[in-house]
Amino acid sequence: MPEGHSVHRIAGQFARHFVGNVCHLSSPQGRFGDAVLLDGHALVRSFAVGKHLFLVFDTGDSLHVHLGIYGAWDFAVSVQLDDTASTAAGRIGQTGGRGAVVGAHEDSLASIGAPRRTRLRMGEHDSVSVESSAFPPEPIGQVRVRILTNDAVADLRGPTVCEVVSAERVVELLAGLGPDPLVDRNGEERFLSRVKRTGTPIGRALMNQKIVAGIGNVYRAEILFRARLNPYLGANTLSDETLRALWKDWVGLLKIGVKTGQMLTIDGLTASQKRAALANRDDRHWVYRRASEPCRICATPIVVDIMESRKLYFCPTCQGVIA
DNA sequence: TGCCCATGGTAAT
């Protein structure tokens, strides 16, 4: 369930484990017949813009994926169990994960002479479990598309969009997206120019992917609180200084998200507080999903309202919202 | 077990 940071991490997984390899595409669920169009071709590039993922194949066409609310990728890599535990953990280290310990029982397959391969699953937070099942593993759940190489597999479940698109169509799709801080060097100026053309409240503008790509409902609420900004203020009434600060805050939060895999939006934490926040989602945010709970700054109960068809959380006192 | 909810977006009305 990603906002922009997750999709950049997914693109990174494909860059590390799939780019340069011939990929076998299939649709275990049977709902993606176009998998055959890319089956047997090499992946040459992966990249993300906002919440959109593009996997470019040597045919010139791309797989375009948008996860929506429910979508998820499940990655697994094949590792020779003859490798030591530290070697296995080292491989995962490349993904930013926490490493893995290979238990002695994992060697059991060796007793029957089977290839000593194991499976390293990389989940939402790159947490890793080591399983002794054969590679590739059986698909779990409703897998729309499976991308398989000799050493890695990626399963996609529940996406809003999963389609094969031409290079020209990729250009069209990108043209419809606002700036992404990790893609656009001139993103701040593009953000300002697009915000100033909209008459909607800033709480809506931040969710508009044509204005800024990658922000979702969590980051929206948190960015607005961090700026102590009233979500109902007209976006084009805000000063350049305020808008630039919003952009810079988003850039920083996105980088933290890509690095940690989690939307950690409370800063100024001690090391132990940070560990607690990473372990417990309830300690991770200023206002998101904290309706009726006391504001962490002023103790006013956090309010929830519907904006842009989504729940918007804010502190009426800190953010100056008059009831 | 079944219902509700969710970090999104599009098509229909």
Place this chain on the structure above:
DNA sequence: TTACCCTGGGCAG
């Protein structure tokens, strides 16, 4: 503005 898609986790009963 509303309906709908899609999947899995959490929780009440």
